[in-house]
Amino acid sequence: MSIRYERITRVSIVVRSLSERTLDEGTKEGTKCADFARASTQRRENHPNPMDTLWLVLVLALVTGRAQGSFMEQPLARISVHRALIELEDTASISASPDLLGAKGETAEYVTVKFRRAANAENTDWIGVFSPANFNASTCTEPDGVPSKDQFPKLCSAPVKYKYANFSSPNYVRSGEGSLSFRLINMRADYSFGLFKGDVSNPVLLAVSNTVSFTSPRAPSFMRLANGFEWNEITVTWTSDYGQDEAMPLVKWGLLDDKERTLTAAMTVTFSRDDMCGAPATTVGWRSPGYIHTGHLKELWPNKKYFYQVAHKLENGSYVWGRSSVFKSPPFPGQDSLQRVVIFGDMGKAERDGSNEYSMYQPGCLNTTDTLASDIDNYDIIILNGDMAYANGYASQWDQFLEQVEPLSSRVPFMVTSGNHERDWPFSGSFYGSSDSGGECGVPAQTLFNMPAVNRAKYWYQTDWGLFRFCIANTEEDWREGTEQWAFLEECFSSVNRQKQPWLIFIAHRVLGYSSGDFYAAEGSFSEPMGRDLQKLWQKYRVDLAFYGHVHNYERTCPIYENVCLSQEKHHYSGQFNATIHIVAGGGGAGLALFAPFNTSWSFVKDYDFGFTKLTSFNRSSLLLEYKRSSDGLVYDKFWITRHYKDVLGCDRRTTFCPLITLAT
Incomplete structure (x- = not known):
């Protein structure tokens, strides 16, 4: 069947600072940068400083560079x-x-x-x-x-x-x-x-x-795993050229050490040129996406290795088989076991043959892919935090991207979020009015990757992995207080049982917390305007970590609330929760973004390089974060959190009973 996405012919009502954005964000932000620098100069014109001129030149140069980088992100254009x-x-x-x-x-x-x-x-x-x-x-x-x-x-x-x-x-x-x-x-x-x-x-x-x-152009390909709606469910998605009316899509699967195998039928979807919102996605960038199939593997035993293989049963009774692979099922919520999570954003794709197409992304995204693939047995789940392929309206690039990440996505759940380069398009209902998606307005990404979102077009969701609860936002949809997404996030934060799942993680593509990225600094906000409206939720529900992409570098803050560091510790956090630590991990492969030419008190670690973060939960009380560069896989930043659930819930650890189980109660 063809998914039909509702066209919302209205502009999201946002505050002045957001509604002033033009379709060319780079140009508008250049204007904002000039205004910001000019205002700074005017405030200090009674106290001249030779550094003022240097600051103005630096800021203008930085934002001009960002505008150029944004324009050059899709070489096919x-x-x-x-x-x-x-x-x-x-x-x-x-x-x-x-x-x-x-x-x-x-x-x-x-x-x-x-x-x-x-x-x-x-x-x-x-x-x-x-x-x-x-x-x-x-x-x-x-x-x-x-x-x-x-x-x-x-x-x-x-x-x-x-x-x-x-x-x-x-x-x-x-x-x-x-x-x-x-x-x-x-x-x-x-x-x-x-x-x-x-x-x-x-x-x-x-x-x-x-x-x-x-020889077999229609055969199944590009397998990708994801968490399902239930903790003991994994979905298998793949692409082929077989419609459901001519061949039945199936997944054969079972415990790796068991000879018994189950055949599970899969659902089939696709999308058409009409589902897109504008050029080039509707014109020279269009290419048939084929058919996208998803099978749901349910009632899995926790923490077990499973075999699976995708296939299509033809009308004559014969089968067309795809590759087989192996995955490890999720641990049950609260299971006390070793659990390892990779999080990064802004990956892009590159051509291994050195083609000019996307040569600017080498070696970043290929290094990220290859470094993760070489160590895939030491990761349990991967979360790609938006701006995946940078297809920007050129459909062939999605196939190229799916092939690039298949060594990862076929082995572990490969979860994704929506970024500006997947979703944004004027008058399409996206929170921002930019044209960054190249007319895709979210359709390819939300169809190709089957996430456990109640509403696929909105693409926010929660997912659990053992000791972790992930609350995954969609920054391209309105998140402000009173919105549907705000209510979802509060429910996600408040409903987790911190005695069973102590690690509460917030993930969003754009920076809703803190970043020293040059363009955020130029705007004077160090984040998306209004992004920190969510601070009271993070603080109320003791969100341990907040991850972002969008800014193509790595940065870690102190535990911070309302611009104030509540701890100066940098390597080992223990005892009662004080504030959320914010992490920008946007160095997955797309061209790197500069930092502002000054330091802020809340920024503890910065790295201008490609890389990814790894979370390792050893048990209910010990969590390790490591930042690794893609070029060598070595650790360049790390810190520990050692905390008991009574510390999270604010109970007196000297007592033997803590009445609070969830923060909702």
Whole structure:
């Protein structure tokens, strides 16, 4: 079935500081930065200081850099597909080999592309990778299915990725010949390659290659696990090209050490171009997502290893099998066992073949992926805190991202949150009016990743893992007091039994707490405006840790409430709870963000590098946080929390009985 998302044709009512944001947040924030710096200068003009001028220059430079970074986040947007021309040349040629991939079940293989331009070869010539192979405009249709050659460009879609012709052939201009290596993944359709001149700004197609295809293009792929609604439930989601009317999606599963296997039917969803909100998601960025299947594995034994394999049963009774894998089931709430959680945000995707597409994300996100994959047996659950693929309206990038993270998502629950690059679009109901999603308005992310959210379009949820309770917010929807999300968060915080689940964690993409990121400092808020409205909930319900992304670096605060550090301890927190520690872990792979050029009293640790955080609960009273860099997996920051539930609930530890069980009572 096709998921239909309600179009909310209203603008969220926000306070002045938020409603002033324009569609180009970078430009508007540059204006805000200038206003902030100007106001600072005016306040001090009776006391001139030579540093004022330096401060103004630094702040303007920082925000200008952020605006540029935001603009360059999707390299496919650099290609002016709407300007493309077709001028095939007899003296130009291009070919790819091998032309058949996946003969042994491989889902990714390299091909060699050879090309020739006998006359007028230029350094700006480039090779585009297209899928489906037929990318001529004659195949393009409007969203309602009516062809419109006048309204569509000569090419009906952007390429999946690209490289310049001289990437590995430095003598290309002189010789007119070259070759490139491309890594292709099974994306349910065939491939072809185009040789272009005119750079990406004025592309002119000169030659088209032969077709390259996989032996089983429709086969299941990109497996991803997630927690279900119940603590003893895991969902298995995957992608294929089989609709439910032609093949039944199934999951075969059982205890790893047991020969007995169960077949569980899966549900199937998809989405269409009509479900998106704007260009490029509805135009040159569109590509069929295939079908998304989810099976629910229920009544699992706690902390046990399970085997699983996805499949499709065809009408003739035969099966098309996907890969098999293994996962460990969740511990029951309160189970006193070793439990390890990874949290980070803002990952992005990169091409292992060195394609220009997303080269700016190397080596960050690939290092994050590979470092985690090499140690996956020492992690139980991963939470990617928003801004996942940075597809920004180019649907092919979601397939590329799912393939990138499959070594992680197929082994442990891979939980995600909604970020601005998944959700934001003007007049779509998002809290912010930016165009960061490229017209996706949350549809691909919320369909591809099956989270235990009561309302998938709103995408906030709670999930438990043994001794942990995670309350996961959606900062792209209104969270202020009196809203539905506020009520959800208070219920999530208040309903946990801290005797069984002592570690209460808040997770949100944008910084609702504290950050020294340059653009937050320029706004003078050090967080999202109104974000700290939630402080009274964090304090009331003794939230241990609050995690954010959005700012692409690492930062840790003191235990802080209303801008005041309630402890100067940096490495070991014990005894009664005093305030929440805030952690920005946004260095998953996207281009790094600068810190403000000054220090704040509440910022204890900063790191301008790619990395992730790991929480380890050894028992009900001992929690370790480690921050590791993606490049080497080594620990660069850590601290301990040692606390008993009576400390959390504010009871007198000298008494033998603590009447409070949850903070709601």
